[in-house]
Amino acid sequence: MADIDxxxxxxxxxxxxxxxxxxxxxxxxxxxxxxxVIPLVYPDKKENFLLDIKRGRIDLQKVTYQNRxxxxxxxxxxxxxxxxxxxxxxxxxxxxHLHIYRxxxxxxxxxxxxxxxxVDTRDLWQALMDFMxxxxxxxxxxIQKGILEWTRLRV
Numbered sequence: 001m002a003d004i005d006x007x008x009x010x011x012x013x014x015x016x017x018x019x020x021x022x023x024x025x026x027x028x029x030x031x032x033x034x035x036x037v038i039p040l041v042y043p044d045k046k047e048n049f050l051l052d053i054k055r056g057r058i059d060l061q062k063v064t065y066q067n068r069x070x071x072x073x074x075x076x077x078x079x080x081x082x083x084x085x086x087x088x089x090x091x092x093x094x095x096x097h098l099h100i101y102r103x104x105x106x107x108x109x110x111x112x113x114x115x116x117x118x119v120d121t122r123d124l125w126q127a128l129m130d131f132m133x134x135x136x137x138x139x140x141x142x143i144q145k146g147i148l149e150w151t152r153l154r155v
Contacts, residue, residue: 004070004072005103006073006101006103007103008102008103011073014075015075015100015136016136017136018042018043018138019040019042019049019135019137019138019139020040020043020137020138020139021040021041021140021141022039022041022048022141023039025141025142026143026144027142027143027144028143028146029053029145029146030055031055032056032057032060033055033056034054035054035055036052036054036143038052038053040137040141047069048070049069050067050069051065051066051132051137051141052064052066052068053128053143056082059081059082061081061122063079063080063127064078064082065077065078065127065131066078067135067137073101074101074106074107075135076135077098077099078096078097078098078099078118078127079098079099079110080095081095082095087109087110088105093110094112097110097111098113117130117133118130118131125145128143
């Protein structure tokens with residue numbers, strides 16, 4: 001993704017904006033190795049956002065949920081089941097971890113996932129619901145679990 005610099009105030013304001021589904025399409029939670037990009041909008045349609053869902057090819061526990069603005073700016077990213085992340089200051093953050101836009105660094109900083117806001121990060125479906133709530137997606141898109149996913153979304 002391209003780096004587009006925002007001030008911290010701009011990024012915080014974009015994260016706080018209510019977001020809703022851009023259409024009434026039904027999408028299916030991606031299977032192993034799959035990637036899904038779902039358009040979102042601010043109600044006045046002056047800002048567009050994207051919700052990305054990316055599944056690992058080999059490791060079923062590896063999932064990334066991401067909220068982007070202006071096509072390329074990663075505002076918030078939740079990494080589940082992956083490797084630890086090393087912040088620019090050298091601190092290593094275990095997975096799962098949460099990236100929140102930081103002025104001058106984009107999404108290069110991560111922190112621990114707030115346990116009071118994310119009920120159970122081992123439950124991929126619950127983590128997605130919590131992530132959408134965290135990103136202020138007030139009218140979530142219609143995402144359905146695939147037939148095989150009913151038994152595999154809790155890892």
